[in-house]
Amino acid sequence: MMTTFHATPEFAATLDAQDPLRRFREQFHIPPTPDGGESIYFCGNSLGLQPRTVRAAIEQELESWAQQAVEGHFHGVSPWISYHETMADATARLVGANPLEVIVMNNLTTNLHLLLISFYRPTATRYKVLMEGGAFPSDQYAVESQVKLHGYAPDDAIVELVPRPGEHTLRTEDIEAKIQEIGEELALVLLGGINYYTGQAFDMQAITKSGHAVGATVGFDLAHAAGNLVLHLHDWDVDFACWCSYKYLNSGPGGVSGAFVHERFANRPDLPRLAGWWGHDASERFQMKKGFKPMTGAAGWQLANGQIIALAMHRAALALVDEAGGIAALRRKSEQLTAYLEFILRGLNLPPSILEIITPSEPQARGCQLSLLVHKDGRGLFDYLSEAGVIGDWREPNVIRLAPVPLYNTFGEVQRVGELMAAWAERVR
Numbered sequence: 434m435m436t437t438f439h440a441t442p443e444f445a446a447t448l449d450a451q452d453p454l455r456r457f458r459e460q461f462h463i464p465p466t467p468d469g470g471e472s473i474y475f476c477g478n479s480l481g482l483q484p485r486t487v488r489a490a491i492e493q494e495l496e497s498w499a500q501q502a503v504e505g506h507f508h509g510v511s512p513w514i515s516y517h518e519t520m521a522d523a524t525a526r527l528v529g530a531n532p533l534e535v536i537v538m539n540n541l542t543t544n545l546h547l548l549l550i551s552f553y554r555p556t557a558t559r560y561k562v563l564m565e566g567g568a569f570p571s572d573q574y575a576v577e578s579q580v581k582l583h584g585y586a587p588d589d590a591i592v593e594l595v596p597r598p599g600e601h602t603l604r605t606e607d608i609e610a611k612i613q614e615i616g617e618e619l620a621l622v623l624l625g626g627i628n629y630y631t632g633q634a635f636d637m638q639a640i641t642k643s644g645h646a647v648g649a650t651v652g653f654d655l656a657h658a659a660g661n662l663v664l665h666l667h668d669w670d671v672d673f674a675c676w677c678s679y680k681y682l683n684s685g686p687g688g689v690s691g692a693f694v695h696e697r698f699a700n701r702p703d704l705p706r707l708a709g710w711w712g713h714d715a716s717e718r719f720q721m722k723k724g725f726k727p728m729t730g731a732a733g734w735q736l737a738n739g740q741i742i743a744l745a746m747h748r749a750a751l752a753l754v755d756e757a758g759g760i761a762a763l764r765r766k767s768e769q770l771t772a773y774l775e776f777i778l779r780g781l782n783l784p785p786s787i788l789e790i791i792t793p794s795e796p797q798a799r800g801c802q803l804s805l806l807v808h809k810d811g812r813g814l815f816d817y818l819s820e821a822g823v824i825g826d827w828r829e830p831n832v833i834r835l836a837p838v839p840l841y842n843t844f845g846e847v848q849r850v851g852e853l854m855a856a857w858a859e860r861v862r
């Protein structure tokens with residue numbers, strides 16, 4: 434549904450009044466401004482806000498620890514030994530997977546390494562990795578180190594996709610052409626579901642299909658896609674994926690990461706992996722026997738017993754997604770909210786020599802984030818917005834990322850940011 438938008442506060446108020454998710458804002462702590470107002474928090478793409486339910490979720494586990502100590506592993510409201518299992522269904526719904534295909538554990542880069550050990554299996558002739566140029570640095574370092582671990586040279590083994598001259602984002606047809614070109618030398622395609630800098634969402638289904646057609650493995654870093662896009666990892670036939678929970682999933686700083694391993698690898702004890710006791714067949718885990726026997730599915734990639742406090746925060750935050758009607762319901766509002774932000778920004782009529790929106794316009798090619806490439810006084814604009822209570826983020830060299838999210842942002846906030854930007858535009862033009 435696309436509405437004809439207007440940049441007035443009255444119009445924004447009408448959209449807010451019609452918003453089926455509007456009651457969720459009060460479930461979050463909105464950071465205050467120095468004058469006691471509420472900031473406009475458009476930074477859920479970096480660290481999502483704290484759900485009010487999180488404190489009680491943590492306290493419940495502190496109470497179990499205080500009252501039951503070691504027995505808390507086996508007793509209490511939610512025994513720690515099987516804690517991670519209690520969020521398998523919600524996680525599966527979130528990313529379009531079977532519960533067997535997902536696990537919540539560790540941090541994102543850790544999971545990426547664990548999955549690369551299993552799914553980047555280079556040979557003398559097939560060893561190349563295709564990534565997006567300017568991937569998030571942690572992904573670059575992870576792949577660089579994995580390539581070296583196998584004895585290959587990163588400059589030779591890692592192929593980076595770059596936009597056509599004069600363009601800021603990648604075309605699916607160019608990604609597919611590059612996959613074809615590398616062909617039998619391609620071991621792995623590893624892209625972000627959404628690029629952190631441009632906000633571009635990739636066509637994961639088409640890319641997976643192309644990668645598989647040349648015999649490559651295909652994985653995605655969904656840091657900026659989980660909780661933002663509707664994903665169908667199983668049906669898209671993606672081999673593996675991982676994501677963090679502290680951005681759009683509002684699960685707190687350093688929050689646990691999710692991992693997906695397609696069902697076809699569920700019973701592959703032969704796959705090389707770095708093992709630990711929590712990935713061992715649960716029925717025998719405490720028999721302390723020699724010889725690693727992985728659990729079926731993604732759970733078999735676990736190393737260690739779960740970080741319960743982080744898992745508690747994540748479970749509480751995931752419950753809000755389900756309560757709101759799931760990711761499809763969030764996405765419905767999100768598309769409209771971001772389209773409204775784009776409408777407002779385009780309405781400023783700033784020439785591209787001052788400001789360009791580098792995130793694609795098509796809803797299927799982006800999530801909620803818009804990346805503004807600011808050519809004139811970018812840092813000045815960012816500081817001005819911050820002083821006015823708008824929290825976005827700045828990414829070097831000159832991008833401001835603004836991400837209105839459906840669970841706690843409003844159309845009124847988007848309209849207000851437009852007013853602030855209009856005042857800046859007057860000065861800078």
Ligand SMILES: Cc1ncc(COP(=O)(O)O)c(C=O)c1O
Nearest residue numbers: 540541542569571629654656677
């Ligand atoms: C695309 C991407 N990959 C990796 C990371 C690193 O995540 P972590 O610190 O959980 O390893 C982030 C954000 O921090 C990210 O946005």
Ligand SMILES: Nc1ccccc1C(=O)C[C@H](N)C(=O)O
Nearest residue numbers: 478479480569629630656679687
């Ligand atoms: N975990 C952090 C800790 C400190 C500062 C930033 C982060 C981020 O997650 C940044 C995010 N990956 C980004 O896309 O900007």
